[in-house]
Amino acid sequence: MRTLILGIGNILWADEGFGVRAVEEFHARYETGADVTVLDGGTQGLYLVQFVEACDQLLVFDAIDYGLEPGTLRIVRDGEVPRFMGAKKMSLHQTGFQEVLSAADLLGRYPSRLALIGCQPQDLENWGGPLTAPVAAAVEPALAAAVDTLVEWGVELRPRAASAETFPRLLAHDLDHDAYERRLRGAEEETRP
Amino acid sequence: MGIQTPNGFNLDNSGKRIVVDPVTRIEGHLRVEVNVDKNNVIRNAVSTGTMWRGIEVILKGRDPRDAWAFTQRICGVCTGTHALTSVRAVENALGITIPENANSIRNMMQLALQVHDHLVHFYHLHALDWVDVVSALSADPKATSALAQSISDWPLSSPGYFKDLQIRLKKFVESGQLGPFKNGYWGHAAYKLPPEANLMAVAHYLEALDFQKEIVKVQTIFGGKNPHPNWLVGGVPCAINVDGVGAVGAINMERLNLVSSIIQQSIDFCEKVYLPDVLAIGSFYKNWLYGGGLSGKNVMAYGDIPEHANDYSAANLTLPQGVILNGNLKEIFPVDHTDPEQIQEFVTHSWYKYPDESKGLHPWDGITEPNYKLGPAAKGTPTNIQELDEAGKYSWIKAPRWRGNAVEVGPLARYIVGYAQGKPEFKEPTDEFLKKLGAPTSALFSTLGRTAARALECQWAVRKMEHFHKKLIANIKAGDSSTANIDKWKPESWPKEAKGYGFTEAPRGALAHWIKVKDGKIENYQCVVPTTWNGSPRDPKGNIGAFEASLMDTPLADPQKPLEILRTIHSFDPCLACSTHVMSEDGQEMTQVKVR
Numbered sequence: 001m002r003t004l005i006l007g008i009g010n011i012l013w014a015d016e017g018f019g020v021r022a023v024e025e026f027h028a029r030y031e032t033g034a035d036v037t038v039l040d041g042g043t044q045g046l047y048l049v050q051f052v053e054a055c056d057q058l059l060v061f062d063a064i065d066y067g068l069e070p071g072t073l074r075i076v077r078d079g080e081v082p083r084f085m086g087a088k089k090m091s092l093h094q095t096g097f098q099e100v101l102s103a104a105d106l107l108g109r110y111p112s113r114l115a116l117i118g119c120q121p122q123d124l125e126n127w128g129g130p131l132t133a134p135v136a137a138a139v140e141p142a143l144a145a146a147v148d149t150l151v152e153w154g155v156e157l158r159p160r161a162a163s164a165e166t167f168p169r170l171l172a173h174d175l176d177h178d179a180y181e182r183r184l185r186g187a188e189e190e191t192r193p
Numbered sequence: 194m195g196i197q198t199p200n201g202f203n204l205d206n207s208g209k210r211i212v213v214d215p216v217t218r219i220e221g222h223l224r225v226e227v228n229v230d231k232n233n234v235i236r237n238a239v240s241t242g243t244m245w246r247g248i249e250v251i252l253k254g255r256d257p258r259d260a261w262a263f264t265q266r267i268c269g270v271c272t273g274t275h276a277l278t279s280v281r282a283v284e285n286a287l288g289i290t291i292p293e294n295a296n297s298i299r300n301m302m303q304l305a306l307q308v309h310d311h312l313v314h315f316y317h318l319h320a321l322d323w324v325d326v327v328s329a330l331s332a333d334p335k336a337t338s339a340l341a342q343s344i345s346d347w348p349l350s351s352p353g354y355f356k357d358l359q360i361r362l363k364k365f366v367e368s369g370q371l372g373p374f375k376n377g378y379w380g381h382a383a384y385k386l387p388p389e390a391n392l393m394a395v396a397h398y399l400e401a402l403d404f405q406k407e408i409v410k411v412q413t414i415f416g417g418k419n420p421h422p423n424w425l426v427g428g429v430p431c432a433i434n435v436d437g438v439g440a441v442g443a444i445n446m447e448r449l450n451l452v453s454s455i456i457q458q459s460i461d462f463c464e465k466v467y468l469p470d471v472l473a474i475g476s477f478y479k480n481w482l483y484g485g486g487l488s489g490k491n492v493m494a495y496g497d498i499p500e501h502a503n504d505y506s507a508a509n510l511t512l513p514q515g516v517i518l519n520g521n522l523k524e525i526f527p528v529d530h531t532d533p534e535q536i537q538e539f540v541t542h543s544w545y546k547y548p549d550e551s552k553g554l555h556p557w558d559g560i561t562e563p564n565y566k567l568g569p570a571a572k573g574t575p576t577n578i579q580e581l582d583e584a585g586k587y588s589w590i591k592a593p594r595w596r597g598n599a600v601e602v603g604p605l606a607r608y609i610v611g612y613a614q615g616k617p618e619f620k621e622p623t624d625e626f627l628k629k630l631g632a633p634t635s636a637l638f639s640t641l642g643r644t645a646a647r648a649l650e651c652q653w654a655v656r657k658m659e660h661f662h663k664k665l666i667a668n669i670k671a672g673d674s675s676t677a678n679i680d681k682w683k684p685e686s687w688p689k690e691a692k693g694y695g696f697t698e699a700p701r702g703a704l705a706h707w708i709k710v711k712d713g714k715i716e717n718y719q720c721v722v723p724t725t726w727n728g729s730p731r732d733p734k735g736n737i738g739a740f741e742a743s744l745m746d747t748p749l750a751d752p753q754k755p756l757e758i759l760r761t762i763h764s765f766d767p768c769l770a771c772s773t774h775v776m777s778e779d780g781q782e783m784t785q786v787k788v789r
Contacts, residue, residue: 012251012266030564042266044420046317050406103317106365120496128251173262 014129015121022061053109064118071134119153206237241588247561275700286693287579292675295428296502297665305411310653316401322760327379332392347465363583382750428677456584471648484640484761486743492606497698513611522613542730556707556719559604588730601739684713
């Protein structure tokens with residue numbers, strides 16, 4: 001059983017980055033086996049098909065507009081997933097991800113299990129902005145939901161030791177969540193009178 | 194009432210208006226509005242994009258050595274190209290040179306991205322503008338096999354292969370989950386292929402989908418991971434140790450052999466599938482030569498793929514550099530990215546504010562201050578625009594100009610410049626293609642020509658990858674395994690203030706970044722991307738941009754289903770992911786289509 005844990009979205013557009021930030025945090029917390037891929041998919045769209053077709057179980061973190069309160073998580077499974085990742089009004093950035101799923105289907109290599117952990121965003125217009133407070137607060141429960149699902153799927157997860165600072169981060173070069181937002185906070189402080 | 198633009202187009206917006214797609218800023222959507230005359234011929238075209246590229250907001254104050262990682266995130270399809278452009282800009286600003294091996298490896302990564310993008314663009318984002326999937330269901334597999342075997346010796350061409358594929362396709366279509374094939378205008382009068390050519394093309398659509406994953410392995414091998422491979426100011430982040438073993442660590446012979454095998458497979462796929470397909474499809478469309486737009490007038494290429502490291506002069510660039518104006522192929526102007534009079538961005542018709550909007554700004558002095566305001570004749574509300582007013586501000590895309598001229602960029606522009614320079618590697622394959630097609634040189638200046646140039650360039654690029662792979666191995670064998678220069682890695686070694694630029698040819702056209710560095714941090718950073726050139730709105734003089742120009746005078750078989758608009762806009766490979774709606778005059782949504 002090969003498992004893909006995927007975060008998608010654009011980190012430059014505030015809450016649009018939810019999926020990537022969630023998978024980044026997941027990667028920082030858990031070690032996984034050789035049959036698990038933890039991937040920051042960004043906005044790669046169709047280019048993600050090779051990862052999707054190569055897995056049996058697919059878990060996706062993404063910002064999804066369900067029309068709910070900001071920060072609300074909604075988890076959908078299996079046959080329901082494509083529907084939530086297709087229609088323009090629901091999927092905020094990657095109108096392409098539904099196509100990725102159907103492209104994998106067309107190639108005859110569709111994951112047997114799917115789970116989408118979607119978070120209702122608040123702000124998608126703040127270019128360069130941070131995750132908003134309700135969405136940032138949703139990362140923790142999103143991870144818990146992911147862990148539940150993965151355990152149910154029989155995926156082995158090992159929490160990283162608190163001292164394990166040496167593993168390569170999923171996002172580096174000042175793009176990791178903390179560094180990315182630290183500068184934003186710094187800039188605000190600088191402009192304060 | 195007609196308006197004559199300085200760049201030679203007669204605009205008449207008195208006829209029926211067709212609107213494609215609502216505007217939203219997320220992702221970067223593209224919207225096109227056209228006016229058609231009583232014969233449904235396009236007489237006015239307005240293109241608006243929502244691409245926001247004010248990356249300086251995010252980069253200001255950050256470390257220039259990290260800029261590539263941020264610029265990779267601007268766009269979902271140009272990732273590596275932005276990263277390469279960024280490291281070149283920083284190296285230019287700080288006077289950093291790179292080793293010869295780093296140049297060869299960067300070229301291979303850039304060419305692999307080019308090949309990958311061209312292939313995916315043609316089969317998965319553009320082919321269905323020429324190929325009718327539903328018609329493929331009625332093809333005769335035997336005749337399809339005969340057709341495929343007549344154009345190429347590609348092995349997957351038996352009647353049984355096409356029969357099986359047709360059954361799979363039928364099941365897929367009948368399941369109601371059309372997936373990538375939904376939103377098509379199947380059965381539209383503008384489709385000209387016989388069922389067999391459609392079936393062959395659909396087979397290759399699937400083969401290309403399966404094959405494209407091989408090409409990106411080049412990014413993984415040299416960039417350490419994919420998506421979002423690693424780059425490095427001063428070279429490449431991979432070390433070379435030819436005697437090493439295993440799939441992790443330094444680049445060894447095993448992995449160089451894997452690259453070689455990927456290159457060989459890519460050459461095969463390009464020469465036995467992609468190019469023959471474009472020729473076969475083109476032969477049914479050689480009388481549909483609309484969409485030329487600016488290509489027969491003004492084109493620009495920055496050039497790329499330096500033969501030797503650290504020399505970005507036109508003579509050392511293997512992809513051509515130059516500007517052609519007014520269709521005069523006899524005179525090619527050089528491009529100087531540092532000249533404040535050459536490349537300038539205007540915002541008269543863009544949703545930004547300049548102190549003096551009659552003037553353009555060179556990117557080093559560029560500013561990105563939003564000013565969202567619709568023109569007085571716009572219909573609808575600012576959050577729900579029914580119809581734009583192109584006399585006012587109407588796009589999030591700025592209008593870059595070269596010495597005041599709107600230009601087209603991209604594979605076709607590169608081929609026209611290379612052709613005009615008389616470079617055999619561009620001219621000969623182009624002439625041969627046109628001869629096989631039975632079309633005159635002027636046929637190049639069209640939507641079909643744009644699509645053909647991309648296929649020709651893909652062939653050029655796979656061959657060039659082979660060249661740099663050999664060059665890398667020869668250099669390593671000669672005892673040079675250096676891949677990075679860290680002499681000026683530390684900010685203490687930098688000048689207090691510096692500015693620089695970097696350029697590449699992205700798959701979809703000329704791309705450049707301009708950077709200012711102060712006290713070791715980024716002070717200003719501006720990207721002018723290919724789709725900004727091609728998708729630009731009007732400028733203060735009234736020149737229309739390449740998308741707009743390309744739609745002019747095109748007849749629509751059915752304005753309710755503007756397949757011809759999509760076909761032409763798609764031929765530019767715009768980096769605007771786009772889900773579009775076709776609206777009727779009263780704003781009723783009629784059909785959904787996909788545009789990228």
